[in-house]
Amino acid sequence: xxxxxxxxxxxxxxxxxxxxxxxxxxxxxxxxxxxxxxxxxxxxxxxxxxxxxxxxxxxxxxxxxxxxxxxxxxxxxxxxxxxxxxxxxxxxxxxxxxxxxxxxxxxxxxxxxxxxxxxxxxxxxxxxxxxxxxxxxxxxxxxxxxxxxxxxxxxxxxxxxxxxxxxxxxxxxxxxxxxxxxxxxxxxxxxxxxxxxxxxxxxxxxxxxxxxxxxxxxxxxxxxxxxxxxxxxxxxxxxxxxxxxxxxxxxxxxxxxxxxxxxxxxxxxxxxxxxxxxxxxxxxxxxxxxxxxxxxxxxxxxxxxxxxxxxxxxxxxxxxxxxxxxxx
Numbered sequence: 360x361x362x363x364x365x366x367x368x369x370x371x372x373x374x375x376x377x378x379x380x381x382x383x384x385x386x387x388x389x390x391x392x393x394x395x396x397x398x399x400x401x402x403x404x405x406x407x408x409x410x411x412x413x414x415x416x417x418x419x420x421x422x423x424x425x426x427x428x429x430x431x432x433x434x435x436x437x438x439x440x441x442x443x444x445x446x447x448x449x450x451x452x453x454x455x456x457x458x459x460x461x462x463x464x465x466x467x468x469x470x471x472x473x474x475x476x477x478x479x480x481x482x483x484x485x486x487x488x489x490x491x492x493x494x495x496x497x498x499x500x501x502x503x504x505x506x507x508x509x510x511x512x513x514x515x516x517x518x519x520x521x522x523x524x525x526x527x528x529x530x531x532x533x534x535x536x537x538x539x540x541x542x543x544x545x546x547x548x549x550x551x552x553x554x555x556x557x558x559x560x561x562x563x564x565x566x567x568x569x570x571x572x573x574x575x576x577x578x579x580x581x582x583x584x585x586x587x588x589x590x591x592x593x594x595x596x597x598x599x600x601x602x603x604x605x606x607x608x609x610x611x612x613x614x615x616x617x618x619x620x621x622x623x624x625x626x627x628x629x630x631x632x633x634x635x636x637x638x639x640x641x642x643x644x645x646x647x648x649x650x651x652x653x654x655x656x657x658x659x660x661x662x663x664x665x666x667x668x669x670x671x672x673x674x675x676x677x678x679x680x681x682x683x684x685x686x687x
Contacts, residue, residue, distance in 0.1 A: 408424055415507075428480060428481050428483070429445060430447050430467070434485060437522045446479045447467040447481075454625070456664075481501065484501065486504055515674060523535075539674075550589055550591065557619060558618050559585065559617065561574040562620055563667075565625045566633060577602070578603040584677060594615055619685065620652040621680075
């Protein structure tokens with residue numbers, strides 16, 4: 360039986376007191392595949408249905424057929440790609456928000472009270488991998504909530520397609536994806552002509568302890584767009600990784616046969632004094648000087664917020680960087 364719509368009165372004191380903590384990249388494990396069933400009018404001449412029933416890993420939920428006020432926490436990228444303005448933007452004090460989206464909407468601090476989401480009056484909340492059962496129940500008291508399945512979240516095209524379906528604008532997704540595929544084909548050809556089989560990898564400097572994370576071919580943020588879509592070659596270590604990203608040990612650095620390195624900070628920008636100093640120290644480190652990319656000056660500091668997400672808009676900005684850095 361579908362969950363009834365939420366009655367805001369009677370829950371406000373409960374929700375205001377509730378506190379939640381989520382992260383931008385976590386996952387609570389595989390969820391059942393999403394299904395969508397559109398309610399049919401009783402008669403051919405009846406008005407179009409105002410709601411429909413959809414099913415996610417937590418069960419059935421009744422959502423508006425054409426939701427107008429949508430929150431897609433940490434997946435605002437897809438709303439922007441579809442021409443939809445989210446009513447709030449995900450924010451975490453530890454690392455901020457997705458600045459590249461340039462949204463002028465209220466921030467929802469996911470480490471604080473859910474009241475900020477309540478007052479925005481969403482008619483649909485789209486959750487992601489970090490939304491567990493308790494958080495899902497809490498969000499559902501604010502508005503109908505749909506949790507995107509993990510297998511969908513791992514694929515930018517599937518994510519866009521499902522979000523568009525939830526919003527009742529599937530035709531828009533088809534148009535966006537057609538443009539996306541055309542851009543990928545163009546960029547792939549230019550990069551192939553520019554660097555051929557030279558190997559590229561993405562690294563992240565953790566600003567707290569200066570450790571380095573390496574992103575493998577299965578990483579959700581870079582694996583699909585770089586190695587599957589654009590056909591770029593990964594160094595052997597990144598290619599052999601089964602994890603999305605791991606801390607790179609010092610012993611591996613001399614064996615890292617990367618011709619090009621995309622480097623992002625875990626927080627802030629490269630213009631900040633601490634990050635800039637850490638970058639110069641890295642370049643001067645004898646271990647890193649053994650890596651082809653460092654020997655040949657092919658290390659490229661980039662803006663972190665769109666390199667740490669796999670959305671359609673972010674991937675477009677990654678392609679801009681790649682053309683500028685490798686094919687100009």
